[in-house]
Amino acid sequence: MTNWFLRMPKKISTQPISESPFTDIANVGKSIHPLWDIPVYHGELWPAKQRRGHSLHQISYRACFKPALVKFFLERFSQPGDVIYDPFMGRGTTPLEAALNDRIPWGSDLNPLASHLVTPRLSPPRLEAISVRLKEIDLEGETPLQEDLLTFYHPDTLREISNLRSYLLAKERDHQLDTIDQWIRMVALNRLTGHSPGFFSVYTMPPNQAVSIKSQQKINDRRQQTPPYRNVSVLILKKSRQLLKDCNLEGDTKLNQAATQANFAIADATELSNFPNNSVNLVITSPPFLNIVDYATDNWLRCWFCDLDAHKLNVTTPAKLSNWEDFLSNVLAQLQRILKPGGRIAIEIGEVRKGTLKLEETVAPLGAPNGLRLEAIYINDQIFTKTAHCWGVANQKGGTNTNRIVIFQKEE
Ligand SMILES: C[S@@+](CC[C@H](N)C(=O)[O-])C[C@H]1O[C@@H](n2cnc3c(N)ncnc32)[C@H](O)[C@@H]1O
Incomplete structure (x- = not known):
């Protein structure tokens, strides 16, 4: 496949827009x-x-x-x-x-x-329903603890997490998971590891991509930290309140x-046989970018919580551009x-390799065949805010600094 980006001028010049589809921007x-x-x-x-x-x-x-990216293309x-x-x-x-x-x-x-x-x-669900359900689950009962996880958690916190896990897995096995249980599982998955007292774990970085036990031990040694007690129910309720803030x-x-x-x-996105022909109006998506992210390794602790391998x-996560x-x-x-x-398809790809590789130039020629x-x-130029750092993407250094979206249309 031709690497079109090699033939591109380094910078695309922009002029003020005349016939603008952007009356709002x-x-x-x-x-x-x-x-x-x-x-x-x-x-x-x-x-x-x-x-x-x-x-x-x-x-x-x-x-x-x-x-906002999704909304932008939904509206258009x-x-x-x-x-x-x-x-x-x-x-x-x-x-x-x-x-x-x-x-x-x-x-x-x-x-x-x-x-x-x-x-x-x-x-x-309503916040009250989540609170009632959490009170019904026995989080404090004696249960065997997976010792290596004590690198992340205080023993009492790990006991609560393990009891919650057993409760959810048993309900899932019996096909009894209702919307409240599913909500609790979703919030718990998001509280497993992080950098603040809002997470179940001792300080770790970045949030929600658990590092290995060995790496966490190094973080603990460097920071001279031992996992403090975190109350699982309290934190699930606190995060639920935040998530439900705009609900009415x-x-x-x-x-x-x-x-x-x-x-x-x-x-697998290359084998979508369970989705029928001619059924979708608009795809808005962002594929994995080369080998930047190892989703399997990042998710090991979340997988443990849900008993997934x-x-x-x-x-x-193909590492070679041709793959x-x-x-x-x-x-x-x-x-x-x-x-x-x-x-239409709106496909978002970022800048990778410190901005030297513009993947939209690779994607664009793939439509016609x-x-x-x-x-x-x-091309959306993003001025990074604090929250954009949460995935370890340092401002203007490495990672993705702009959103680059290619639009394709299926012929009528
Ligand atoms: C860039 S992330 C998408 C994030 C998403 N736009 C969001 O807002 O959360 C890429 C996703 O692709 C998934 N993925 C990687 N390879 C895949 C494949 N072959 N088929 C389907 N999904 C895949 C990963 O698990 C990951 O969730």
Whole structure:
């Protein structure tokens, strides 16, 4: 496959936009791509105050994108009632934002934790119901502790976590997990490890991507720390209160309605046989970027909590650009089949290798051989805020500094 980016001018010049599709956003530049004769829009497409989105989004997941990105493309390329799909849904930013905007949420991911994270947020329970349920679960009973986990947890905290885990696994085995249990599991998964007293663990970094026991021991030695007691119920309730802050009757009704039409699966994005032909209006997605993130290793503790084998997560993180191109091409072929005629794909890829490799230049030529018309490229310049650091992406150093989105359309 040709590496088009090698033939690109180093910088795409931007001029003030004339016929603007951005009546709501100031200072967006537009240029015409020198190779593909398509518009390239460039600017701060979703300003800082829009980025946070609805409180239900506020769980962390490695390399998740902002709800504002999803909303930007939902508003431009879909209508209420449309089916919106993400084959790499992660924490479920796309399906949740779709549901909050009267669209039908579909999603899949190879990581089985993804649906544990998104499904309960489409049916948010009342805070009182969560509190009552937590009181009903015996978190303090004697139970065998997995000793190595004491590197992260105070013995009493580990006892509470282990009892909660056993309760949830038993209910799951008996097909008795209800929406409140699923909510508690989702919040617990997000409190397992982190850097503040809001998490169950002693200080660790970054949040929600547990380091190995050995690395945590090193962190403990360096910081001369031993895990302090953290009350599991109190922290689950505290995080639930935060997540439910923007919920109200009208919004919950909308979400419940969307939940009845939701379609979530554990699936490899190159084999989406459980999603029918010509069924999706819009895909908004962000694939794994080369070998930046090792999802299987990052998720080992979350997998332990849900009794999943992290090593069985055959999550694709191709290290070589040519392998990544082949992978993306196979994904686009699947998406073309699933899209309705005229439907679109907004595919977000970041800057990798310190900005020297612009993956949109690799992705753009992959559309045509897969029956997709290349329509536009959007480049969002992101001014990092404190929360953007939570995944170890240091401001302007390494990692992803801009969002780069390629738009394809399936021919009518
Ligand atoms: C960049 S993250 C997407 C994050 C998501 N946009 C969000 O907001 O949470 C990429 C996701 O792709 C998943 N993944 C990696 N390889 C996959 C594959 N072959 N098929 C499906 N999902 C895969 C990972 O588990 C991860 O959740």
